[in-house]
Amino acid sequence: xxxxxxxxxxxxxxxxxxxxxxxxxxxxxxxxxxxxxxxxxxxxxxxxxxxxxxxxxxxxxxxxxxxxxxxxxxxxxxxxxxxxxxxxxxxxxxxxxxxxxxxxxxxxxxxxxxxxxxxxxxxxxxxxxxxxxxxxxxxxxxxxxxxxxxxxxxxxxxxxxxxxxxxxxxxxxxxxxxxxxxxxxxxxxxxxxxxxxxxxxxxxxxxxxxxxxxxxxxxxxxxxxxxxxxxxxxxxxxxxxxxxxxxxxxxxxxxxxxxxxxxxxxxxxxxxxxxxxxxxxxxxxxxxxxxxxxxxxxxxxxxxxxxxxxxxxxxxxxxxxxxxxxxxxxxxxxxxxxxxxxxxxxxxxxxxxxxxxxxxxxxxxxxx
Numbered sequence: 001x002x003x004x005x006x007x008x009x010x011x012x013x014x015x016x017x018x019x020x021x022x023x024x025x026x027x028x029x030x031x032x033x034x035x036x037x038x039x040x041x042x043x044x045x046x047x048x049x050x051x052x053x054x055x056x057x058x059x060x061x062x063x064x065x066x067x068x069x070x071x072x073x074x075x076x077x078x079x080x081x082x083x084x085x086x087x088x089x090x091x092x093x094x095x096x097x098x099x100x101x102x103x104x105x106x107x108x109x110x111x112x113x114x115x116x117x118x119x120x121x122x123x124x125x126x127x128x129x130x131x132x133x134x135x136x137x138x139x140x141x142x143x144x145x146x147x148x149x150x151x152x153x154x155x156x157x158x159x160x161x162x163x164x165x166x167x168x169x170x171x172x173x174x175x176x177x178x179x180x181x182x183x184x185x186x187x188x189x190x191x192x193x194x195x196x197x198x199x200x201x202x203x204x205x206x207x208x209x210x211x212x213x214x215x216x217x218x219x220x221x222x223x224x225x226x227x228x229x230x231x232x233x234x235x236x237x238x239x240x241x242x243x244x245x246x247x248x249x250x251x252x253x254x255x256x257x258x259x260x261x262x263x264x265x266x267x268x269x270x271x272x273x274x275x276x277x278x279x280x281x282x283x284x285x286x287x288x289x290x291x292x293x294x295x296x297x298x299x300x301x302x303x304x305x306x307x308x309x310x311x312x313x314x315x316x317x318x319x320x321x322x323x324x325x326x327x328x329x330x331x332x333x334x335x336x337x338x339x340x341x342x343x344x345x346x347x348x349x350x351x352x353x354x355x356x357x358x359x360x361x362x363x364x365x366x367x368x
């Protein structure tokens with residue numbers, strides 16, 4: 001299940017890749033944003049840069065960086081290994097994988113993190129991979145439920161252009177969260193049922209080559225979830241609590257960022273916007289850094305957060321993205337350590353990772 005191309009890309013000049021990705025991303029958004037601001041404000045647009053408060057911006061960056069620690073505690077709660085690996089070791093792995101994710105799409109970052117946890121703390125790779133996916137799904141479920149709970153409190157602030165869209169979207173997001181909670185209650189069974197259903201379609205000739213590959217991946221994920229085993233209820237509650245804490249920390253960072261650019265935002269509206277943008281950042285699984293999706297949501301929902309013009313909304317979106325990219329770049333030292341745990345040769349890397357995954361799966365299944 002491990003392809004050689006992403007893995008080889010993972011270790012080819014990693015620091016340069018992350019710095020280039022961060023620089024190009026920020027440059028692209030800055031160019032687009034400045035063009036938009038120029039269109040909206042003319043010559044006045046350039047003066048906005050001189051109004052940014054470095055102190056508030058530093059506090060915003062610190063708050064966003066704190067969210068990495070909260071994410072670490074959430075993931076650590078869902079890795080059923082006893083005794084638990086130390087927090088600082090987990091933190092270093094999460095910092096590194098977040099930086100990798102800035103430069104590479106898909107699950108490459110989780111793959112590297114799983115290997116590092118295996119090498120340093122003996123966590124089976126399929127266990128780490130499945131736990132990372134469960135942590136993401138749990139976060140989406142929590143954010144979806146928060147969106148639904150907040151909707152009655154913020155509905156009267158909906159911009160006129162979004163009046164007929166945002167309500168159904170908030171309700172749909174909330175029900176998505178409820179559905180995900182149902183999936184998380186029996187992740188192993190759900191994965192097995194899905195794999196069996198696709199297997200039947202393959203047997204009846206209802207799918208082509210892509211369908212067969214999809215069925216193979218589902219079977220593989222079912223084995224990974226089996227390797228995780230049954231996560232105790234108190235661990236789920238702990239992870240859910242850390243997801244809520246993460247939402248609060250990210251909301252605080254957004255408020256500080258907006259304050260840095262001279263925008264006094266309202267707390268409840270910012271919390272709702274952060275929950276929606278967290279759901280929108282699912283695109284981050286497919287796009288390096290989740291670029292684009294969050295900015296669109298921020299601009300659209302800005303009237304719910306603070307009074308201001310479209311130019312204010314664009315500038316706020318750019319500032320929020322800048323803080324996010326800066327926080328990810330801070331993880332480069334951890335990323336360098338993470339990548340250093342992999343074998344040097346590309347063929348050896350692929351063989352080693354594939355062999356480790358299969359060996360861990362077989363070992364867990366024999367133990368069960």
